[in-house]
Amino acid sequence: MTSARQRVSYRGSQARHAAAFALAFALAGCMQGDFGRIPPTLVSDDMHAWVASDATHEPLSPLPLTSDERLLRDLAYPLIAPPYQRERLDAVVFDYGVSRPFPRGTYDRAAYANHLLATWRRSPSSAYAQLIDDARNDITRLPQFFTIAARVRDMDEKRRRSSAFVSVVSPAERAYAHQRMKENAAVTDWVRERLVDRIISYRVALERLVIVAPNGEAAQAEHVINELRQRADYYRSRLPAPWAKEQSLAAAR
Secondary structure (H helix, E strand, O other), X not given: OOOHHHHHHHHHHHHHHHHXXXXXHHHHOOOOOHHHOOOHHHOOOOOXXXXXXXXXXXXXXXXXXXXXXXXXXXXXXXXXXXHHHHHOXXXXXHHXXXXXXXXXXXXXXXXXXXXXXXXXXXXXXXXXXXXXXXXXHHHHXXXXXXXXXXXXXXXXXXXXXXXXXXXXXXXXXXXXXXXXXXXXXXXXXXXXXXXXXXXXXXXXXXXHHHHHOOOOOHHHHHHHHHHHHHHHHHHHHHOOOOHHHHHHHHHHO
């Protein structure tokens, strides 16, 4: 026999799922922004703040985000989320972190190919075109993200050095600042990790497409994927490993 407490818990669970679905459905008609972007009317300043929490698996620092820190999280999100995620009806739910199907440390490199091949298409050419567009979109995102990441890293390095000479900061404020620096480094590092996954997933998709639906556009797709890999290697080499990772490596020596 079901207890009253179990019935209340079950109803509460149903209500939460219904609310999430209602939010996605209600906002779906408002989500037709250019190039898959969320329209400005649905964007809040800190909508991607949760990215840092997922990157560290720890509670967020209560310090307010600087403009560059906020932009770092905004630019990181489309490089972290699977390319096909933004096509979903409930994409806004993922933008706000209500539902997170792509946690750090887990990435199915075959999922992109599965999605590409599972979508009904009148012509296989559209699958190659989608692959090329997704890889090119990533190429265009890299310069701005790594420029902001370098700026945030420089700012945090100055903050770290200054903290040794500032006596008026309380222990709590010092801890909050250290946590924020850790978050910034983790967000950058997550993007670096995810770029490797994305490039491999694009290559897996191309290899499967060549077998399942051979097409002359395969050569162009391979060229774009190689360009993405070269650009990613370039930017990752220009921006050293995040400070938090350097510290952990030094401690391990």
